[in-house]
Amino acid sequence: MTTPDQYAPSAPFYDLFPVYTGREDVEFYVQAARASEGPVLEIGCGTGRVLIPTAREGLTCVGVDPSAAMLERCRANLAAEPSELQGRITLVESEMQRLDLGRLFALITCPFRPFQHILSTEDQIEALRHVHRHLAPGGRFIIDIFDPRLDALLHPEESGVLEPEEFTDPATGERIVRRTRRVAWDRTNQILALEFLYERHLQSGGVEFTEHPFGMRYIFRWEMEHLLERCGLGVVDVFGDFERGSVISGESRELIFVCERRD
Numbered sequence: 001m002t003t004p005d006q007y008a009p010s011a012p013f014y015d016l017f018p019v020y021t022g023r024e025d026v027e028f029y030v031q032a033a034r035a036s037e038g039p040v041l042e043i044g045c046g047t048g049r050v051l052i053p054t055a056r057e058g059l060t061c062v063g064v065d066p067s068a069a070m071l072e073r074c075r076a077n078l079a080a081e082p083s084e085l086q087g088r089i090t091l092v093e094s095e096m097q098r099l100d101l102g103r104l105f106a107l108i109t110c111p112f113r114p115f116q117h118i119l120s121t122e123d124q125i126e127a128l129r130h131v132h133r134h135l136a137p138g139g140r141f142i143i144d145i146f147d148p149r150l151d152a153l154l155h156p157e158e159s160g161v162l163e164p165e166e167f168t169d170p171a172t173g174e175r176i177v178r179r180t181r182r183v184a185w186d187r188t189n190q191i192l193a194l195e196f197l198y199e200r201h202l203q204s205g206g207v208e209f210t211e212h213p214f215g216m217r218y219i220f221r222w223e224m225e226h227l228l229e230r231c232g233l234g235v236v237d238v239f240g241d242f243e244r245g246s247v248i249s250g251e252s253r254e255l256i257f258v259c260e261r262r263d
């Protein structure tokens with residue numbers, strides 16, 4: 001049985017959304033990669049938003065993602081880069097909990113929450129053990145997740161449909177609208193069921209709809225530290241933003257963990 005490509009519905013839109021293109025994490029990850037001197041493994045690399053700027057530093061990179069559609073976009077983005085840079089990047093289709101590259105990396109990153117698509121504790125542990133297995137002695141692992149908003153957790157009924165986002169597709173001039181719906185909260189298993197609904201307003205006058213349902217597991221700060229430590233990933237820093245600010249309860253949007261391999 002093949003696993004469905006869960007990110008396929010979002011792949012054509014991913015690089016167009018200001019919320020992704022404007023995310024202020026790229027320099028943070030590029031700096032870490034520069035300091036590591038490579039090679040770099042990026043888990044959940046998607047369309048190459050962070051991976052390609054990392055390879056521009058002259059480093060050898062492997063990008064891993066389970067979505068063939070996201071990797072196809074990544075290949076298309078890579079095609080616009082110099083051939084020398086293209087030669088430094090290898091793309092591999094795999095989930096992180098099944099990763100087997102047979103080599104070690106000075107830096108492993110997991111930018112913009114791929115880990116939260118893993119919905120069970122068993123799979124989370126499997127995934128982090130696979131990270132540990134690919135980390136060189138003295139190597140680092142950096143991962144970000146969102147800091148769960150307690151107010152939203154307490155009052156889920158107030159936050160069913162989020163503000164629609166919209167933009168114009170530069171290739172076609174068509175207006176794209178995305179609505180995000182919180183479908184369900186499973187507080188026992190800490191899973192948020194979400195749905196993106198895309199509307200493409202066609203030049204011809206019709207509207208084309210695409211749905212992308214997915215789950216995200218929300219994870220609290222100390223829970224994440226315990227998970228990492230349990231898998232041999234010692235936490236050396238935790239930041240609340242990509243300027244390396246501290247975590248401020250109720251204010252920080254991000255939880256960014258910098259880990260070192262423990263044996």
Ligand SMILES: C[S@@+](CC[C@H](N)C(=O)[O-])C[C@H]1O[C@@H](n2cnc3c(N)ncnc32)[C@H](O)[C@@H]1O
Pocket residue numbers: 007020043044045046047048049050064065066067070094095096097110111112113114115117118
């Ligand atoms: C929000 S996107 C982030 C993409 C990219 N890292 C970025 O920062 O733009 C999440 C990515 O995680 C990938 N993903 C989902 N489940 C995964 C898993 N089990 N292992 C690795 N990647 C996964 C998705 O296919 C998707 O490309």
